[in-house]
Amino acid sequence: MTKKPSGKSERQRVYWLHDAVQQYPQLEEKLTCDVIIVGGGITGTSAAYWMRKAGANVVILEEELLASGASGRNGGFLLTGTVEHYARAVALIGREKSRRLWDFTNKNIQLMKAFIGDTKIDCNLDPCGSLHAAITPEEARELQESAALMLADGFKVEYREAADLAEISDSKIYQGGLFTTEDAGCHPARLVAGIGEQAHAAGAKIFENTPVTELVYNDFDSVTVKTPKGQVSGFLVLLSTNAYSQLIDDFFQDKILPVRGHALVTSPIPKKLWNEVIYANFGYEYFRQLPDGRVLMGGMRESVPGGDAQHFNELPDERVTTKLIDYLHENFHTTRGCSIDYEWAGLMGFSRDGIPMLGSIPGKHNIFAAGGYTGHGMGFGFSMGRLAAQVMLDGENADMDLFSLRRLVK
Ligand SMILES: Cc1cc2nc3c(=O)[nH]c(=O)nc-3n(C[C@H](O)[C@H](O)[C@H](O)COP(=O)(O)OP(=O)(O)OC[C@H]3O[C@@H](n4cnc5c(N)ncnc54)[C@H](O)[C@@H]3O)c2cc1C
Known part of the structure; x- marks a missing residue:
């Protein structure tokens, strides 16, 4: 596993992150939980929130600080749709699939507006x-x-x-x-910090400055995720590492x-x-x-x-x-x-067809990934986190076919 290059001095150049400080401890112990979430951007924090709401014990492991990846470096645009204009998407993937993708993002914005209103997250929505x-x-x-x-x-x-x-x-x-x-429009880093706070208040454990260095598959389908000073074992893993995913698993080399x-x-x-x-x-x-x-x-x-x-x-x-x-x-x-x-x-994570992906890695059925937003993750991420929670904890979901990761497997 390769370490991604970044750091504090570099974060100070980012308008949204210039005053970001560590809120959560580094992992320095051995833990067990139901779901280990790798990556604390909009996808990971949202998934943690919805998984906790569904009763799962969840741990987030974030290499730097929450939102220090693309989720704290974007324009803060919450847009309906994918990277294509609607007419082009219709020509490429058909009317019905385009309508469903736009509907997913449109409902995502409504869901975020309601969530931000209810939780009073101060993110200049x-x-x-x-x-x-x-x-x-x-x-x-x-x-x-x-x-x-x-x-x-x-x-x-x-x-x-x-x-x-x-x-x-x-x-x-x-x-x-x-x-x-x-x-x-919004302040994306404050939004993600706020979702993280809600997940934490609901009982999720969050660790910052905790890079995942290795994933080890155990007997009985459990996985141990190793970090420099601690480790977490669980039954399911969600890689919400988007552009960085291929640094964790080669499977993503040609996919994100x-x-x-x-x-x-x-x-x-x-x-x-x-x-x-x-x-x-x-x-x-x-x-x-x-x-x-x-x-x-x-x-x-x-x-x-x-x-x-x-x-x-x-x-x-x-x-x-x-x-x-x-x-x-x-x-x-x-x-x-x-x-x-x-x-x-x-770093944005581009998929080959411009459509995000969610699913388990073939041959590693308890390791899931969500990402590939192709520059539109703020428009998808909150609902993708919820969808990941539903799919990983409950099995299938009606929206799953839109994002099937299997479509990218040759
Ligand atoms: C300049 C720019 C402008 C953009 N503008 C917009 C916009 O206006 N609207 C929009 O919708 N989208 C925009 N995007 C895209 C959007 O920011 C992303 O799609 C979205 O933030 C992805 O969220 P994520 O949580 O999936 O990934 P990320 O936010 O990238 O989070 C992944 C996290 O994983 C962590 N990580 C990586 N490796 C490890 C490891 N080994 N161990 C532990 N943690 C690890 C990283 O530190 C990071 O915090 C923009 C992106 C960029 C770069």
């Missing part, structure tokens, strides 16, 4: 809606077609022509846009690919620039204004050769950061006087 903005006439046509299909399938969306988007950018590059009213994504945050701007979170050019560029007036901009990984390199380097590529700054300055003149206060990178 903003039910602002989203805008998918086209930068070419072809993408605008795809979004218009998507809007028609989504409306027919019962989703609350609206298509607007380029003229209606003119106020969004100074250079007026957007050719049309699809508004989804139920989407939202680490893809580096970049983001930055400016100094505050007193003027309100946009209401929605904005996802442009098929999601290759995305931006939003945060409650303190700062602008978050991410993406552009395709703009320089190797910018999205598939390795485990979480340090930003300065060439991509420069492209992000250029994009802001060119399209939003008010950002020109701003300083860039934070800039970071993180």
Whole structure:
């Protein structure tokens, strides 16, 4: 098992994590439990919460701090759908499967809104809606077609022509846009910390700074998970390690690919620039204004050769950061006087078909994995954690076929 490179000084570059501190102890004992969850991002904390609610004894083992992986390094966009526009997804995987995937994420956002409201997690949840903005006439046509299909399938969306988007950018590059009213923005690290707190309050044991170094299969179908100073034995394991999964089990080598994504945050701007979170050019560029007036901009990984390199380097590529700054300055003149206060990178886990996966590893029926969100894990993760709990503790679930891990086994 290879150690993933990261650390405190590197976390301080991340807007959402710059003041993150350890909340839970390191594992320094031998424990037993029902389910061992490896990885404390949105998937792992959610799974722990729902498993505890179902009565299972659960332990989370997190290599660094909760949310120090992609869950604390993203844009905080809670979007309906997958990485594709709806019309393209329909062409690739069919109408019914697309409708069910969009419905899953739409209900996920509703579930999160209700959960955050009930538990009062302080994560700046903003039910602002989203805008998918086209930068070419072809993408605008795809979004218009998507809007028609989504409306027919019962989703609350609206298509607007380029003229209606003119106020969004100074250079007026957007050719049309699809508004989804139920989407939202949030502070992702505080959200995950809050889900972790709820899981902990419900009885889950959480250990930070506890990297898993080895999985040992015992008799009677139990597994022992080893860490530098302790170990946990249990009947089931959930790998909620997304992009890092292949460092734990080779099975994921060609199934969840680490893809580096970049983001930055400016100094505050007193003027309100946009209401929605904005996802442009098929999601290759995305931006939003945060409650303190700062602008978050991410993406552009395709703009320089190797910018999205598939390795485990979480340090930003300065060439991509420069492209992000250029994009802001060119399209939003008010950002020109701003300083860039934070800039970071993180690892997304891409699946081969852009659809997340959940299931047990063939030949290792008590080791499950959930991930492969292809840049959309905040839109899936909370419900994927709940689905993992249902599938692992109760057996099958009606949504399982959407995410079957077996589809990726040759
Ligand atoms: C720059 C960027 C922007 C993004 N923007 C968005 C967005 O706006 N909206 C959206 O929906 N998605 C976005 N994503 C994707 C989203 O962040 C991820 O899909 C999601 O966070 C995945 O959550 P997770 O819990 O499955 O994995 P992660 O959050 O990556 O958690 C995995 C955890 O496993 C831990 N771990 C790894 N190996 C070990 C080990 N051996 N032992 C113990 N622990 C281990 C890691 O430390 C990590 O904390 C973005 C990603 C990036 C990088």
